[in-house]
Structures are given as C-alpha cells and as structure tokens.
Amino acid sequence: MLGSPVxxxxxxxxxxxxxxxxxxxxxxxxxxxxxxxFTNVEDAMRHGGEQxxxxxxxxxxxxRAHLNDxxxxxxxxxxxxxxxxxxxxxxxxxxHFLIFFLGRVVHxxxxxFALKAPTRSLAYTVAQVPCVSMVVQILIAVASFA
Amino acid sequence: MLGSPVxxxxxxxxxxxxxxxxxxxxxxxxxxxxxxxFTNVEDAMRHGGEQxxxxxxxxxxxxRAHLNDxxxxxxxxxxxxxxxxxxxxxxxxxxHFLIFFLGRVVHxxxxxFALKAPTRSLAYTVAQVPCVSMVVQILIAVASFA
Amino acid sequence: MLGSPVxxxxxxxxxxxxxxxxxxxxxxxxxxxxxxxFTNVEDAMRHGGEQxxxxxxxxxxxxRAHLNDxxxxxxxxxxxxxxxxxxxxxxxxxxHFLIFFLGRVVHxxxxxFALKAPTRSLAYTVAQVPCVSMVVQILIAVASFA
Numbered sequence: 001m002l003g004s005p006v007x008x009x010x011x012x013x014x015x016x017x018x019x020x021x022x023x024x025x026x027x028x029x030x031x032x033x034x035x036x037x038f039t040n041v042e043d044a045m046r047h048g049g050e051q052x053x054x055x056x057x058x059x060x061x062x063x064r065a066h067l068n069d070x071x072x073x074x075x076x077x078x079x080x081x082x083x084x085x086x087x088x089x090x091x092x093x094x095x096h097f098l099i100f101f102l103g104r105v106v107h108x109x110x111x112x113f114a115l116k117a118p119t120r121s122l123a124y125t126v127a128q129v130p131c132v133s134m135v136v137q138i139l140i141a142v143a144s145f146a
Numbered sequence: 147m148l149g150s151p152v153x154x155x156x157x158x159x160x161x162x163x164x165x166x167x168x169x170x171x172x173x174x175x176x177x178x179x180x181x182x183x184f185t186n187v188e189d190a191m192r193h194g195g196e197q198x199x200x201x202x203x204x205x206x207x208x209x210r211a212h213l214n215d216x217x218x219x220x221x222x223x224x225x226x227x228x229x230x231x232x233x234x235x236x237x238x239x240x241x242h243f244l245i246f247f248l249g250r251v252v253h254x255x256x257x258x259f260a261l262k263a264p265t266r267s268l269a270y271t272v273a274q275v276p277c278v279s280m281v282v283q284i285l286i287a288v289a290s291f292a
Numbered sequence: 293m294l295g296s297p298v299x300x301x302x303x304x305x306x307x308x309x310x311x312x313x314x315x316x317x318x319x320x321x322x323x324x325x326x327x328x329x330f331t332n333v334e335d336a337m338r339h340g341g342e343q344x345x346x347x348x349x350x351x352x353x354x355x356r357a358h359l360n361d362x363x364x365x366x367x368x369x370x371x372x373x374x375x376x377x378x379x380x381x382x383x384x385x386x387x388h389f390l391i392f393f394l395g396r397v398v399h400x401x402x403x404x405f406a407l408k409a410p411t412r413s414l415a416y417t418v419a420q421v422p423c424v425s426m427v428v429q430i431l432i433a434v435a436s437f438a
Contacts, residue, residue, distance in 0.1 A: 008434040018367045046409035075164045077370045078223045117192035138161045142154040221310045224369045263338035288300040
C-alpha cells in the first residue's frame with residue numbers, strides 16, 4: 001500500500017497532522033507549568049501546592065484547539081485512507097489532502113494566537129470541504145455493497 | 147479491499163457515522179450563533195460583544211453528544227476495519243455494523259432531544275455489543291502472533 | 293494483512309487498548325451511578341431527581357483519563373497500522389507496541405488512583421517515545437511521494 005503514490009501522499013500529510021496534535025499537547029503541558037495551572041491535585045502538589053490546582057484561560061484555549069483536532073483530524077485519518085483505496089487521480093487526491101492539511105495548520109495557529117474572527121472558522125470550513133468531498137466519493141464507491 | 151463486500155459494508159456505515167458526527171458539529175455551531183453563546187472571546191467580539199463569551203446548556207449538550215461520538219465511533223472505525231480482515235460471513239458482519247450504526251443514530255437523537263432516560267444509555271449499550279464482539283473475535287484471530 | 297506478524301502484533305495491543313478505553317467508560321458510568329452525579333438532567337431525574345445533575349471530582353478525573361486516551365491511543369491506531377506497512381523487524385516493532393501499551397496502562401492506573409506525580413506524566417512520556425519514533429520512520433518511508 002505504501003507503494004501507491006496516493007496512499008503515501010495521504011500518509012505523509014496525515015502523519016504531519018498527528019505530529020501537529022502532539023505539539024499542541026506539549027504546548028498545553030508547557031503552559032500549565034509556566035502558569036502553574038494544573039487540573040490534577042497530584043500535579044499541583046508537585047509544583048508548589050494545592051492552590052495551583054486551578055483553571056487558566058490560555059490552558060483552556062489550548063485544550064479546545066486539541067479537542068477540535070480530535071473532532072476533525074481523527075476522522076480524516078479514516079476518510080483519507082479509504083478515499084485512497086477508491087483510486088482517485090494523484091493530482092486531485094493530493095489537492096484534497098493538501099487543502100485539509102493547510103486548513104488545519106491555519107486553524108491551530110488561529111486558535112493558539114486568538115486571531116481575529118472569522119480566521120479560525122474559515123480555516124475549519126475550508127478543511128471540511130475535502131472531507132465532505134471524500135465522504136461523497138466513498139459513499140458512491142461502496143453504495144452498491146451496503 | 148473495497149472489492150470485499152464485508153469491508154465495503156463496513157466503509158458504508160462508518161462513513162455515514164462520520165457524516166453524522168460532522169452534522170453534530172454543524173448543529174453545535176448553529177446553536178452557538180442562534181443563542182449567541184461563544185467559547186472564544188474573538189468569536190463573541192465578532193457577534194455582538196464580549197458578553198456573549200458564555201456557556202449555554204444546549205451548546206454543552208451538543209458538545210457532550212459529539213464527545214461521546216469520539217469515544218465510541220472513532221474506535222469503531224478501527225475495530226470494524228480489522229474485524230473485516232478476519233473474514234467473517236457477510237450476514238454476521240453486516241449485523242454487527244448495522245446494530246452499531248442504528249445504536250449510534252438513536253444515541254445522537256436521544257442526546258439532542260433529551261429523550262427520557264434510559265433511551266440514550268440503552269442506545270449506547272446496544273451499540274457497544276457488536277464492538278465488544280469484534281474485540282473478542284479480533285483478539286482470537288491474532289492472539290497467536292502476540 | 294492479518295497474516296503479517298508485525299501487523300497482527302499491532303492489532304493485538306491496539307485492540308487491548310481499545311478494550312481499556314471501554315473499561316474507563318464503564319468505570320465512569322458506575323461512579324456516576326454510585327455517587328449520583330449526572331451531567332444530563334434526564335439521567336438525574338431517573339436516578340432520584342434534578343439535584344443529582346451535578347459534577348463530581350472523581351467523575352471528572354475518569355473523564356480526563358478517557359480524554360487523554362482519545363488524544364493518544366486513537367492516533368496510535370493510525371500510526372501503528374501505517375508503521376506496520378513499512379516492514380520493520382518484528383522484534384523492534386513489538387518493542388514499539390509493547391512500550392506504548394504498558395505506558396498507557398500505567399497512565400490509566402496512575403490517573404484513576406491519583407498516584408503521586410510524576411508517575412502519570414512519566415507514563416505519558418514513555419508511551420510517546422515509540423509514537424514519535426513511528427512518526428519519524430513513517431515520514432522517511434513516504435517522504436519521496438509527497
């Protein structure tokens with residue numbers, strides 16, 4: 001399967017997006033340490049005391065960015081893999097993956113830097129276009145088997 | 147792989163469930179706009195002012211429905227694909243996928259319309275039955291390689 | 293694909309981790325019932341009245357453990373499958389899967405029992421090592437196709 005250019009192209013962008021998600025997790029952890037804002041009392045105890053078991057607005061922002069990634073990037077890992085099996089042309093498939101990839105990178109940047117609305121929503125919407133396109137193409141490809 | 151009836155059947159129901167998740171995301175966004183209840187201050191500013199950076203009970207309900215989907219539908223995307231590789235009979239496999247699919251659709255409806263308990267929990271439990279069945283069958287199929 | 297020892301080994305540990313996630317969901321539900329702490333008013337009504345629509349610290353802890361699993365185990369289901377396609381040696385691949393598996397089991401135990409910090413963070417970090425290693429190996433394997 002990794003010999004297929006379409007599938008490999010999908011894997012390349014998907015893996016970068018997984019890495020992007022890991023980076024958001026690391027940022028969240030660093031912000032927690034720097035701002036001394038922990039959700040778990042055992043972490044707060046280790047870093048100065050129970051009073052640091054508290055919420056921080058920027059930590060919450062990081063967590064929302066991460067959750068939005070779970071909602072969107074994880075389904076893409078499925079859709080992209082299946083779509084690759086429908087034998088699309090490489091150029092069109094790469095277009096799908098690239099638009100999603102760029103949309104999600106801009107989404108994360110817009111979230112973490114609180115860019116002026118509607119930057120983030122626009123990035124989300126742009127990234128959803130190839131996803132819905134893949135949903136439709138997959139359903140057409142397998143509808144006869146259901 | 148899309149030539150395999152079992153795998154195609156799995157892909158069909160899975161893709162519909164991904165679409166269902168996308169629909170919950172769209173509903174959440176629409177409720178936020180209609181009720182003017184935003185999590186991010188930049189969104190609130192664009193839609194009338196900082197005072198609309200606030201929680202709304204129905205938005206929270208939509209978000210819980212979505213999170214529950216992440217917890218259940220995403221693992222199904224994995225389990226169903228692997229289970230399809232264990233060469234089950236088409237009728238039994240379709241039964242697994244269909245029960246899960248219907249269970250999760252009822253779960254979403256029960257969540258969004260706040261149907262009387264235990265409708266939602268029952269739908270969740272029904273949908274988990276084929277999942278646990280697939281877990282067992284997969285473990286039996288690969289246990290010798292671990 | 294299930295005939296490949298590396299892929300089967302991946303499937304074995306992955307499926308156990310999915311089962312682990314299901315167990316956390318069941319624990320969360322049981323704690324909700326025992327402590328009478330429900331998020332949805334329809335559930336509270338069924339179990340004694342509206343006053344039981346309330347938060348409980350231990351329920352929140354279970355939910356955080358579950359969410360952390362979504363953030364880490366679900367991407368592993370993707371990375372492990374793709375990594376298996378890169379034809380790694382069985383011994384090295386099993387090492388990757390086993391370290392991740394053990395790290396995530398310790399993470400869940402540390403979370404649910406609120407073990408002294410940094411047990412949980414350490415388990416998280418240990419489990420991320422094979423993930424980042426797989427990311428790198430996958431990117432090397434497919435970089436030429438992007």
